[in-house]
Amino acid sequence: MKLIFLITFLVTLFSFLEVNFHVHASSFLVSERENMRIAAFYYLDEASPQVQKTISEQLMPAVISYYQAALKVNRLHYPIKLGRVQTQECAGVEAQEHMEKGVKADLILLVTAFWKHPKIDVGGTDALAFARTCFGLDSTERPIIGSISYNLTYQPNTTETSSSYYENMLMTTLHELGHVLGFSEVMFDYFMDPNTGKRLTNTTMMKEINGGMVKILTLEPLTKRLREYFACPTLEGAYLEQEGDVGTKNMHFERRVFMNELMTASSIVGERVSEFTLAFLEGTGWYTPNYEMAEPMTWGKGKGCHFLNTKCIDDEGDIEYPDSFCDEIGKLSCSFDNQAYSICGTKDLLKSGSLKHEYDYTNTGIILSADGLSDNCPYQVPFGMAECKNSRNRPSIAMQGEYFGPESACFTGTLAKNFERVFRPFCFEHVCTQVSENDYAVSVHVGDQTVICHEKKHMSVPGFDGYLECPDPQSFCMRDNMKFCPKGCMGRGSCVRNKCECRDGYYGLDCSYRVANETVAEGSEYAKWQDEEKGSKVEIMMERVVACGVLVAIVFCLCKMLKSNSKNSQGKDYAPTPTQIKNSHEQSGQDGGQATLEMPDVKLVNADWNNQQGEQGGDDDL
Numbered sequence: 001m002k003l004i005f006l007i008t009f010l011v012t013l014f015s016f017l018e019v020n021f022h023v024h025a026s027s028f029l030v031s032e033r034e035n036m037r038i039a040a041f042y043y044l045d046e047a048s049p050q051v052q053k054t055i056s057e058q059l060m061p062a063v064i065s066y067y068q069a070a071l072k073v074n075r076l077h078y079p080i081k082l083g084r085v086q087t088q089e090c091a092g093v094e095a096q097e098h099m100e101k102g103v104k105a106d107l108i109l110l111v112t113a114f115w116k117h118p119k120i121d122v123g124g125t126d127a128l129a130f131a132r133t134c135f136g137l138d139s140t141e142r143p144i145i146g147s148i149s150y151n152l153t154y155q156p157n158t159t160e161t162s163s164s165y166y167e168n169m170l171m172t173t174l175h176e177l178g179h180v181l182g183f184s185e186v187m188f189d190y191f192m193d194p195n196t197g198k199r200l201t202n203t204t205m206m207k208e209i210n211g212g213m214v215k216i217l218t219l220e221p222l223t224k225r226l227r228e229y230f231a232c233p234t235l236e237g238a239y240l241e242q243e244g245d246v247g248t249k250n251m252h253f254e255r256r257v258f259m260n261e262l263m264t265a266s267s268i269v270g271e272r273v274s275e276f277t278l279a280f281l282e283g284t285g286w287y288t289p290n291y292e293m294a295e296p297m298t299w300g301k302g303k304g305c306h307f308l309n310t311k312c313i314d315d316e317g318d319i320e321y322p323d324s325f326c327d328e329i330g331k332l333s334c335s336f337d338n339q340a341y342s343i344c345g346t347k348d349l350l351k352s353g354s355l356k357h358e359y360d361y362t363n364t365g366i367i368l369s370a371d372g373l374s375d376n377c378p379y380q381v382p383f384g385m386a387e388c389k390n391s392r393n394r395p396s397i398a399m400q401g402e403y404f405g406p407e408s409a410c411f412t413g414t415l416a417k418n419f420e421r422v423f424r425p426f427c428f429e430h431v432c433t434q435v436s437e438n439d440y441a442v443s444v445h446v447g448d449q450t451v452i453c454h455e456k457k458h459m460s461v462p463g464f465d466g467y468l469e470c471p472d473p474q475s476f477c478m479r480d481n482m483k484f485c486p487k488g489c490m491g492r493g494s495c496v497r498n499k500c501e502c503r504d505g506y507y508g509l510d511c512s513y514r515v516a517n518e519t520v521a522e523g524s525e526y527a528k529w530q531d532e533e534k535g536s537k538v539e540i541m542m543e544r545v546v547a548c549g550v551l552v553a554i555v556f557c558l559c560k561m562l563k564s565n566s567k568n569s570q571g572k573d574y575a576p577t578p579t580q581i582k583n584s585h586e587q588s589g590q591d592g593g594q595a596t597l598e599m600p601d602v603k604l605v606n607a608d609w610n611n612q613q614g615e616q617g618g619d620d621d622l
Contacts, residue, residue, distance in 0.1 A: 029140070033072040033288050038064045039105035043093045047113040051155045053516075058166070060111055060148075062490050062512040063173045067181070069491025070278065070293040073142070073286060079104050080144055090134035091147040109180065110134075110147040113155070128154050128169070128267070131176035133184060140197070141190035142286040146180035148173065163392070164384040170512055171271045174487075175262055178277060182284045183263055185250045188217065192285035200285070205236060210311045210375065211358030215240045215250050219283035225275055229297075232305035238276070239308070241265050243356075243373050255373040257308060259299035259336070266371050269382035270339055272297050273487055292495075293488030298337055298479050300324065312377035313361040323475070325377050329368060333380055334410035334425050337479055338471065341386035341395065341410060341425040345378030346370045388427035401447030401464070403429045409480060411444060413458070414466030421466040432477035440477040444468065486510040 040060050044052040079102025087095045091110040099108075128151055135145040156165060182191070191200045205216050218237035227235045239254040244265060252265035253276070262273045263280070274297045278289035300307050303321065312325045319327045324336055326344035335342040351365040359376035361368065368378040386395045388408040398404075400417055407429050414421040429445040442453040446461045446468065453459065453470030461468055485495035492511035493502035502511035 028077045029074040029137075030077060031074065034075050036068050036071045036073045036107065036287070037075065037105045038068055038107045038109065039103050040064060040109040040111050041096055041099065043091070043110065043112045046115060047150070047152055047155065051113065051150075051152070054166070054169070055111065055113065055150060057516060058512070058514055059169055059173050060109075061514060062170060062492075063177055064109075065491045066174065066273075066293070066487060067177060069488065070290050071181075071281060072288040072290075073106050074140075075106055076144075078102070080108055082108065082145065086135065086145060090132070090145055091149065107143060107180070108145050109177070110145075111149075112147065113150040113152050115152050127151055128172050129176050131179040133180050133182070133187060136190070140192055140286065141187075141199075142284075143180060143182060143187075148176045148180065163390075166512075168267055168384070171262065172267065174273060178263055178281075179251075181281060182286065183251070183277075183280060187284075191219070191283065194285040204240075207236065209239070209309055212242060212356060212375075214242050214254070217280075219280065222276060222279040222283050225279045229275075229301055230304065230308060231302045232308055234305060235308065238280070241373060243375070248373075254375075255371060256312065256375045256377050257300065259297075259374075259379070261297065261299075265373050268371075269384045269387065270335065270337065290488075293491070295486065295488075296482045296484055298482065311358075311361075312375065317361065325379050327378065329378055332424050333412055335380050335382035338410045338476060339387055339389065340382035340384075341427075342380035342382045343370075344380055386425075386427070393427075397424070399426070401449075402427050403445070405429065407431070409476075411468060411471065413468040415446065415461060415464045415468055416466050417464055426468075430480075432473070432480050434477070438474065440473040442471065442473050442476060444470075487512070 040056075042052075042056045042060075044055060047055070081102045082095050082099040084095045087093050087099070087110060091112050093110060093112060130149045130151070131146065133143045133146045136143045188203045189199070191203055192198065193200055200219075203217060203219055205218055206213050207216055208214070216237040216239055223235065223237045226238060227233055239257045240250045241252040241254050241264070242249060248265050253261050253263050255264045255266070258264050258276070260268050260270050260272055262271055262277050272295040273293070275291055275294040276297075278291055278294050281287045282289050303324075307321060307324075310320055312320055313327075314320055317327075319325050326333070329345040329349060330347060331344045333342055333344060334340070345368045350367050352367050355365050355367060355376065360366075361376065367376060369376045370378075370381045383395075385393060387393055388404055388410050389406050391405045393404040399415070399419075401415075404427050408427045409430050411426050411428055411430075412423065413426065414423050415426065416422075426446075431443045433441045433443065435441050444451045444453060446464065449462050449464075451459050451461055451468055451470075453473055455470065456472040457470050458467040459470055483498035485498060485500045487510040489495055489500040489502065489511045490506075492506045493500045495501075500509065500511050502508070505515050507513050507515060
């Protein structure tokens with residue numbers, strides 16, 4: 001009888017427990033890690049219907065799908081319960097009824113959109129969104145409640161949104177959720193050793209680099225992966241951003257070192273969710289990542305410790321690494337990875353009284369960098385509307401003979417037809433061919449002409465004035481041959497021959513779009529994508545038909561040979577040995593894409609924020 005009473009008491013007690021920041025919940029966690037469950041609740045009344053649909057039906061579900069596929073956690077046995085106190089403190093909103101009953105999830109997101117943020121003064125900022133970690137488990141400190149807020153100042157009021165806007169907001173949302181999961185300076189001291197359950201110590205250190213003090217995040221396995229990538233065995237850890245306001249500084253990876261990595265502090269075309277973001281999350285002790293969801297990077301790869309610890313411009317004014325940084329400010333060229341048109345540095349040379357002395361390379365206070373985050377190092381800033389692999393791009397300056405599609409890359413030169421020859425970027429179809437073990441050739445298709453580049457030099461093209469600047473085939477092809485499925489297909493499809501095959505209901509290069517009833521209409525983005533997919537499938541089918549034809553021909557010839565041998569071997573005591581033929585071939589599918597045509601300004605992350613009362617923290621980003 002006493003045993004029955006005790007069991008009844010315990011069941012009743014557990015049913016009233018709230019799993020929140022103040023609960024010692026180690027006994028509430030499943031011992032084996034499973035894929036993370038993330039639930040989002042929306043407070044978007046201030047936004048237009050179109051923006052509401054984009055956020056709640058496209059952006060957030062796609063990003064949640066990515067992290068649920070990429071991360072495993074010790075799941076909670078019991079639902080998370082939220083009341084008005086928690087939701088007001090976290091995002092300035094009221095609790096929804098089912099929150100108080102409990103939500104079966106490992107992380108709850110409160111998603112808001114605002115003209116004036118209820119918890120923080122964001123007037124005059126150019127931040128696209130803000131994020132914050134609000135509550136975590138008392139036993140492990142792992143975040144379980146957070147918020148993401150979109151700044152409506154930068155959301156379109158029209159019913160149509162461009163693919164460049166969507167891609168920018170998708171990466172922004174991935175970035176912000178990365179902060180909620182733990183990429184925040186105020187969370188560094190709460191990371192844990194998953195084997196002992198104890199907090200990690202000495203996760204950061206300060207070091208003087210290039211005349212300034214830099215905070216370094218010393219976290220495994222992140223440090224090990226960085227040493228291997230940069231070929232710098234003495235690297236202490238990840239350099240954190242040292243410029244920007246409170247919340248930007250020390251809250252992101254350093255732009256000069258990590259360039260287009262997701263967790264740098266501003267938007268940039270061609271962002272990658274790399275192994276370094278996932279290694280950071282593994283280093284917190286809270287997550288087990290799936291590294292197959294990571295995208296490869298090339299910036300600074302293999303350049304050694306000198307690249308990391310040397311100014312981009314030396315005392316004589318010379319660029320240390322001309323394949324990474326540039327010196328002709330405002331000059332049009334190609335991005336460092338040959339993916340898009342780009343411009344060197346900033347459009348306008350401005351003076352800044354706050355420019356650090358160690359980064360004043362001209363001794364005039366002039367800003368050379370486009371973003372204010374790269375130690376004032378000028379680099380080729382890519383244009384989002386001029387990505388060569390996007391088949392829907394066609395910038396106004398594009399000339400006859402250029403081609404935008406999955407097999408295109410950016411080249412430079414002075415090619416022209418019936419107009420003035422000027423140095424500029426172009427998008428051309430190309431093929432990299434490995435001639436020998438360390439020797440490549442690049443075939444560049446300019447209209448109906450083909451030029452083969454065996455070395456870095458100027459080459460003429462029949463029918464065109466000017467020249468094509470051949471890139472170094474080795475470095476170009478090493479970057480070009482890094483095939484991958486973008487963002488791991490967001491956990492919504494399979495990666496087949498470096499191309500996402502999306503599950504039913506999803507589409508896009510990375511499966512980030514979800515099919516809605518209205519998107520099926522003729523002329524919609526989904527319809528355009530379907531048209532491109534049909535074209536791609538026709539090409540694949542033709543390749544298979546050709547391959548099958550070749551296979552049949554081979555089998556026919558072999559059969560004739562065997563028959564001939566059989567006739568010639570009559571009277572011998574053995575028969576011909578059957579031959580098994582295997583045929584394997586690779587196919588490259590055609591990817592779709594979307595774009596508008598203007599050259600955009602580079603927007604910056606202005607300032608993150610954090611509330612360091614108790615164990616709360618947050619940040620904002622563009």
